[in-house]
Amino acid sequence: MSDSSDDRPSTHFLLRPAENLGRAIVGTLEELGRFFVFLGRVLRALPRRPLRWKLLAEQMERIGVRSIPIIALSSAAIGAIFSLQITILLGWFQAETMVGAAVGITLARELAPVITTLMLIAKNGSSMTAELGTMRVTEQIDAMETMSVDPVHYLVVPRMVASVLVFPILTGLANVVGVTGAYVIAVEMMGVDPGGFFEQLYWYVNPIDVVSGLIKASVMGFMMSVICSYFGFYSDRGSKGVGESATRAVVTSSVGILIADYVMADLMLKWLY
Amino acid sequence: METIVEVQDIHKAFGSLEVLKGASMPFEEGRITAIIGQSGTGKSVLIKTIIGVMDPDRGEVFFRGEEITTAPAERRREIRRNFGYLFQDSALFDSMSVYDNIAFPLVESLGMRDRKKIRAIVEEKLEWIGLPEVGRKMPAELSGGMRKRVGLARTLAARPEVLLFDEPTTGLDPVLAESINDLIVRVNEEFGITCILITHDIQATFRISNAIGFLYEGVIQEHGTPEELSRTSHPILRKFLTNSFADLGVAG
Incomplete structure (x- = not known):
């Protein structure tokens, strides 16, 4: 299709920024x-x-089974790094055994759901967009419509439901592996008392901390699947367009999830913990 | 012959570019009707509005006298089950085998669950297109001509009353193009399916079609039998036909 900009009357150069801003809005x-x-x-x-x-x-x-290795690896690394930094910090106050509680709460409430979601956006969100985008530009989605099959019901709903169910399971895994990574660094490498590590973890981490993280993960799974499916569903301009859609999907869902995490954290701090 | 599909005063624009500016044409039941015209005149857009992949900005589409474009979504889906559409690049589902592609409309559109029955229909359609051995292959393993045939088998599996062909022979060598044209005639004669095709292949169109419409500047300028169109006085159509038949020295 030809560009319609040729038909528009030319704008005075001083007004162009305003015109561009208006067009962007x-x-x-x-x-x-x-x-x-x-x-x-x-x-x-x-x-x-x-x-x-x-x-x-x-x-x-x-989304779930094939993501286990990457989630395990990333959460072990996060747990280990966090443990390394926090053990040194707590050592200044002779409170090293608190590392178990610090890592446990932070992982359960924030790090596990966010890291899991970001890893899954990179791994599954982009491929979701690319797959649906390719189906769009090769008219496979149109073909479904011509057969009276609703492509949203057939393609998007299973991805969305799977994400809502699988994200909390993988977040649970990230919690366990992350704490294990933290334990290895704190206890095995930095000499923190193992009994103290688990005692503090047990006393300070409440079930509600874990549950709130799992709820967050479900919401984030919903957001990722809908945003990434949306960008794939409306891809155009061939393979270049599909690539651009995948990039936009990853950026938008990552930013959206961080904002949603802040909002959820704020609400949960007020009403849940 | 009764009119099965009719488009009336179809308008469609993309941004400021008006592609269809009031296209109207009836399509008779049980016949092969072709829409011809130069590239970019909106032929694909017109047949996509017939099947509902695109909504017209204005105008009406009738199936057996019932207006489709303003019908509720569920009714449109029901009506659409009477249509089949063979896409230019076949649009086979590339993550499914050929077998699953052909079974797809049976399961998802017609709601069939009997596996034996589904298998029988898929095998019958593969046999009919002359490719009984490709059921287990993936679409990526097929040639362009084979993909077209499989696309046709998938469309026929749902037993449509009207079959729309989007440039069915584009990108194929003359021999393969001829075989696809023969299949279109067989679809029409053996199953009595109304065929609507858009094509650049003017010579084949005049050979296989019962009626032809000429789309130019967003409007069906002329329509009638191939004989009627070959005697046209419309200057653009005359030029279009002269150029298309120049090789054979038939018209001019």
């Missing part, structure tokens, strides 16, 4: 509007039958 509002329409389609499609158990299982395997 209108573009952003249009994009937001389209996203919320898409979100509405996803939510409307959610309770509709048939339930596609096979597709759901495939997505859970893809």
Whole structure:
């Protein structure tokens, strides 16, 4: 399609920044509007039958099982690094045994859900966008529509449900592996008393800390799957467009999740802990 | 012959570019109707509005006298089950085998669950397109012509009343193009399916079609039988046909 800009009357150069700003605002509002329409389609499609158990299982395997190594590795590293820094800090106050509690609370409330989500955005979110984007530009999504199959119900809903279910499970794994990483560094390498490590962990980390992290992970899984599916679903301009969509999906969902994490943390600090 | 599909005063614009500016044309049941025209005149857009992949900005699409564009979504989905669409690049699902591609509309669109019945239909369609051995292959392992055939088998599996072909022979060598044209005629004759195709292959169009519409500047300028169009006085269509048949020295 030809660019319509040629037909527009030329703007005085002093007014161009204002024109560009206006165009950017209108573009952003249009994009937001389209996203919320898409979100509405996803939510409307959610309770509709048939339930596609096979597709759901495939997505859970893809997002969940195949992500175990990367989640284990990253959470072990985060637990170990955090333990290294905090043990030194606590050592100034002869409170090294508190490292178990510090690592446990921080992982359960914040680090495990956020790190898990960011790793899953990098691994699964980008591929979700690329896969749906390729289906869009090769008209596979259109083909589904011509067969009276709702592509949102067939493609997006299983990914969304799988993410909501799998993210908290992987976050739970990240908690366990992260604490293990912290234990290895604090106890085995830095000489913290193992009994003290576990005693402080047991006394200071409440079940609500873990549950709040798992709730956060579910919300983040929902956000990632919808945002990444949205960018894939509306990809255009061939392989270049799909690549750009994948980049935008990763950036938008990462930023969105960090903002959502702050909002959830604030609400939970007020009402939950 | 009864009109099965009709488009009336279809308008469609992309930004400031108006592609369709009031296209109207009836399509008769059980016939092969082609829409011809130069590249970029909106032929694909027109048939995508017929099947509902694109919504027109203005205008109406009728199926057996029922207006589709303003129908509720569920009703549109029901009506759409009467249509099949063969995409230019086949649009096979690349993560599924050929077998699963053909079974897809049976399971997802028609709601069939009987595996034996599904297998029988898939095998029958593969046999019909002359590729009984490709069921286990993935679309990436097929040639362009084979992909078109498999796309046709997938479309036929859902037993549509109307089949839309988007440039069915584009990108194929003359022999393969000929075989696809033969398949279109067979689809029409053996199953009685109404075929609507858009194409650049003017010579084949005049050979296989019962009716032809000429789309130019967003409007169907002329439509009629191939004989009627070959006697046209429309200067652009005349030039279009002269250029297309120049090699054979038929028109001019």
